[in-house]
Amino acid sequence: MTRRRKDYYEILGVPRDASLEDIKRAYRKLVKEWHPDRHPENREEAERRFKEIQEAYEVLSDPQKRAMYDRFGYVGEQPVYQEAQEHGTPFEDIFREFEDFFNRDIFEVFFGETPRERRERFAPRRGEDVEYFVEVDLSTLLKGAEITIEYDRYETCPRCRGSGVEPGSGYVDCPVCGGTGRIREERRSFFGYFVSERPCTRCEGTGRIPKEFCRECGGSGRVKRKVRRTIKLPPYVEDGARVRFSGEGNAGFYGGPYGDLIVVVRLRPDPRFKKSGRDLIYDLTIDYLQALLGTTVEVPLPEGDTTLLKIPAGTQPETIFKLKGKGLPDEHGRRGDLLVNVHVEIPKDLTREEKAILEELARKRGIKIS
Ligand SMILES: [Zn+2]
Ligand SMILES: [Zn+2]
Structure with a gap:
């Protein structure tokens, strides 16, 4: 050959x-x-x-x-x-030769799977993960508020307990594969003849089918249900994060475990803050008189409430006040800072009276103005 x-x-x-x-x-x-x-x-x-x-x-x-x-x-x-x-x-000889040549299991060579994978193919299979998109505000997240979500998932059919068989009906040999669970195919293409074997799709490789399919799930062993869950997202998640809730996805196959629910978080940006790592920057504009004489201002916090910040007399434009630990938390619970960046507004619309007062002030301080 x-x-x-x-x-x-x-x-x-x-x-x-x-x-x-x-x-x-x-x-x-x-x-x-x-x-x-x-x-x-x-x-x-x-x-x-x-x-x-x-x-x-x-x-x-x-x-x-x-x-x-x-x-x-x-x-x-x-x-x-x-x-x-x-x-x-004869095909058998070719198989043997391939096997000898590669010293591998013929199924691995032909079907790209290892014997272990082949054994496990019809073993219980875990259900699929279900993705759910949720949009949250920063304040909701930081306060650790609970979010109620509703989504569709497959659950194990309660009537047949996942077997797909109508209770009391039993099994018969699969008519498509004759009970072997495998379909052998020979086909010709311009590469030559191929013999391939694949699991029977009718019986999913088990070789038997229920005599009567479950009336509730039609034989799939799973039923679609709308479920409600109350979830709490960790306060440190970022926009686009995928948070996994174990076992809240679809029911498994052949008695396999449930998949997970994956909540994909869309964090609504808070226009009041700029982000810099775990620090937040808040731009605060005060009047020049407040900068000169000092004041107390209300500064919003990312949680939603506010705090008072004392601006001392003589504060220079672009001074940054640091509110320690009022930024965003990391996964260890450490929080960044809230940086208040002070801008000073100089009025452009002085009244005649204000102008007179300021000119008087300038004269007193010996500042040349004209
Ligand atoms: Zn079959
Ligand atoms: Zn069922």
Whole structure:
């Protein structure tokens, strides 16, 4: 028996470490060059080359297939043994040879799965995670408020307890696979003949089907339910965070555990604050007289309430007052600071009287004004 091992790199004329770009470029050039319509005098040869180029490209342009090809010399789902079959070699021998050659389990070679994965395929499977988007205010988050959400999820069918079988009906052999749980397929493509085996979709590989499907869930073992949950998000989550609530997702298959609920947090920005890491910046504008004489102002806190901040007399523009521990918490509960950035507003619309007072003041302080 001869096993043709094609060198896809050679076919595309690229080095083994070629980038995806190189591969695409080589492919585009070669398919044009070897298009059968351009070789009417030698159409058969052109067709062969054309298919070869397609095949090589299909494998090398797919990172997973390429990795497999680099490792084993061919791609698992499409082993080429056309010639072997034409020469009448029984399949079993080819299997054996593949097995010997790679010293691997034939299923791993052909189906890209390890024996362990194969054993586990029909074992209980965990349910899917369910994603839920929630939009919260910073203050709600920091106060640790509870949020009530409502979403759809699959729960284990209470009538059949997840088996999909109508209580009392029992099982019969699957008519599609004859009770083996597997479907064997032979198909022909331009790569050659392929024999593949896949789990039977009718019985999901179990080889048996319920004599009567559960009337509640129709045989799926799961029913869709609207559920309400009250959740509390950790105060340190950031916009876009994904918070996992274990076991609150969809029911599992074949008695597998529930998946998780993943709450994707959209944190509504608070326009009053700018963020700088865990610190918050609050821009405060005061009148020049307040800066000169001092005052007390109310500063909003991210939780929603306010605090009083004393502005001493003679505060300079752009002074930053630090309110320690009033910023955002991290996951250890440490909080950043709230930085109050003071801007001083100089009035542009003095009355005649105000102007007179200020000119008098300037004269007294010996400040030249005109
Ligand atoms: Zn079946
Ligand atoms: Zn049911």
